[in-house]
Amino acid sequence: MRRHFAMILVFIRNSVQNEFAYRVNLIVSVLLTLVGMVGAVGAVLVVYSHASSIQGWTLTETLALLGLFSIMSGLLNTFISPNLDQFAENVRQGTLDFVLLKPVNSQFLVSFQRCVVWGLADVVAGAAVLVYALASGMGEGVGVGDVLAFGLAAAAGTAIIYSLWVSLATVAFWTVKIDNMTTILRAFFEMGRFPVDVYPLWLRRALTYLVPIAFVTTTPVEALGGRSGPVVLTVAVLLAGAMLYASTRLWRLGLSQYTSASS
């Protein structure tokens, strides 16, 4: 376990060293994050200029959601996306072999070996917005229990989005060209910008049972506001566990297909 943390640190370190060598990239990435956040907050403000509450969600609550979305998005862009692209490339060119020959769990390596540290800028910006939202009203009445519930739900949400990604990546074992599928996952993920309650019922259901984005951003913020009961939290955690398990099994299946281990 300690070795795995050490490895992640080395991956981040390498990315930092590599990216920081280019000042242009630094400036561009920070600029993009800032402009993106301004745009996103602006979008929420425009929407709320015509209503003070949407399906029970106030402006500050939606801003908190946006903050969490930005954090998740940042993690996605730092670890998940670059590795997904790298993995598809590895399968295509046969360089996956090197990953398999390392004495480390291949799924772990494929998940983290490549990281683009700029995504962390989105994490910071998102955290800032979240804190701001809490400070400007939403934070009243938030107790320790709520914060713990939030942490748990957010962890579950991260696990869910990770499992979705691993499952998508595994498809590369069979079809190889998956860049298009990442577009779809991204598009669904974008729906996490707003509380899932604003969507019509059928879409809400799709985002809960089909592609569980609801658990990634909506549930944790609800927990923070003390609005989700233990039932939802339990479901979130169980779902996260189930999806992690399923995606790992799918990965092993893909791997055995790659090494023609089937009889």
Added chain:
Amino acid sequence: MFAMFRVFFVNQWASFLAYRVVFFLYTMWAVLPPLIYLSVWTTIAGGDGVAGWTRGQFVAYYLIFMVVNHLTGSIEIHTVGYEIQNGDLSARLLLPVHPGLRSLASNVGYKAIGIFVLVPTVLLLAAIFRPEFDTTAPMVALGVVSTLIAALLQFLVGYSVALLSFWITRADAVMQLNSMFLLLLAGQIAPIALLPDGLRQAANVLPYRYMLSLPVELFTGTLNASAAAAGLGIQCLWLVAAWFLVRAVWRRGVYHYSAVGG
């Protein structure tokens, strides 16, 4: 020249058919983000509507938006930008036809095929959301014209940004910035009429409205005759400006490209 355009178009058609799944997925990208805002606004509008817009009107607006979004979108940052970065452009430069023509054909080809996936999807969404249309034939006709101009405008701007790859490695970042402005000021997060005053005034002046929102406004009949004329006029002005932009960038870019050995 038209013969060459047709050849490239057919070529592109064939290669895209090979990637049917790609098609389906790219069209989703034109549909899903507007769907977010469609949902948000119809929820806000509820039964009573908001700011003079009814639920049905929002639905009509956003469904048209999806179609126009697909028809006007620029993909050049992915095609041309890529070509420049890996040197493929060199081969294109030696052909007796401007590479831009090929890119344009590619652009049109992609949209023409995507339509086959888009229209059924939009019809399905219409059945689910039940839009309300209140427009006139002349406005629709103007909308068609405006869509064409908007598509050309986005193409020229997208092409210019992609050409930045001649000088910088992060042209994609510039495109992203462009997309963010499109999101705010081209009627996606909210119809421009609903934007707060300051933003609305900015939107009427900046090119983004004319890249995407204007055709939608015309199709949904939300503009009167004089507003429509004014809008189209400004759109044409921006088109001319974009034409000069792309010519300047191209000339400088190719010079730079050949100077550093392409």
Added chain:
Amino acid sequence: MTQLDTAADPVAPTITMPAHEPPTAAPGAGGRIHVSRLSKYYSVHEREAGLRAAFGSLVRRKYREVRAVDDISFEVAPGEVVGFLGPNGAGKTTTLKMLSGLLHPTSGEVRVLDREPFARERDYLHRISMVMGNKGQLQWDIPPGDAFLVNKVVYGLSNEEFHSSLAELTELLDLGPLLKKQVRALSLGERMKCELAAALLHRPVVLFLDEPTIGLDVTMQARIRAFIAEYNRRTGATVLLTSHYMADVVALCKRVIVIHQGKLLYDGGLEALAGRIAPYKLLTVKLEDPDLISHTRLEAYGELHHSEEGQATLRVLRAEAPSVTARLLAELPVSDLSVEDPPIEDVIDQVFTGDALGGWTGRE
């Protein structure tokens, strides 16, 4: 200073060793390999060209079995350097992949370091390494030095182990100036050196090399060969090597395994292979009077292989070589005469085109 002798290849630069003699590995330090009746069959979907056939294949698919590797067996003792020879598609790389653990065999038994490679157990992976000539493990945009650090953590090397290993490899491969440059800025040869270093940081005892010198210029090929030989000498690691280039095999491998169409054709020494397949020698004769070459009937002495300005080359059976030489010297005004083995390349070509062997599968 000791000098590494690479007499087989006249172009090779010599590597000078530092003053203190590095230890030669204890015998048996490398890994043992056992292969028995190993096979790998693939089911390939066959389709003819044409639109009708394309539709047909939608409905009913025809499968053909491809025997990439067919019932091969051999043993490799620790510390041996074995070369796999064979034309493209012969099954060499497939065999190597089964030995390293990347591919699951269809049937047969394979044990490396007394483990089943396919299980890819952690401590097995700690002790082996694979280098492929046409693919690399180094990422394009980070410098090799950083990639080595990743391997350090991946293989759990301590600081001392890592630094001493890196120092040794840097010295042997002359990596100093390369460590900080981005991989994409390195030339092919420099990249290959870094790939080798990355693969050997953890001091594996079994090394699989798949076409390691492909695409490199002659000087670099020689350097890589010299390095591999030295690594084997120092650490006693077992080395399995596939290559197109005879020079690689000649320089490094006393033992070759010839694979053709999935079958093992020959397993033994390289000279013996040549001797078995091409039991002749080449006599090159220069006469004092160059014009005489075209006039003299050299065919009386042996088969004329080829002739050019002032010299002719004859093919003569090995056994007869001494007597023919004597006759030539006695009967003709010879100014220069040399007796050589046929180039290995020609020999091997004959093996692959089936001329020399015909159904014969030799074991030494």
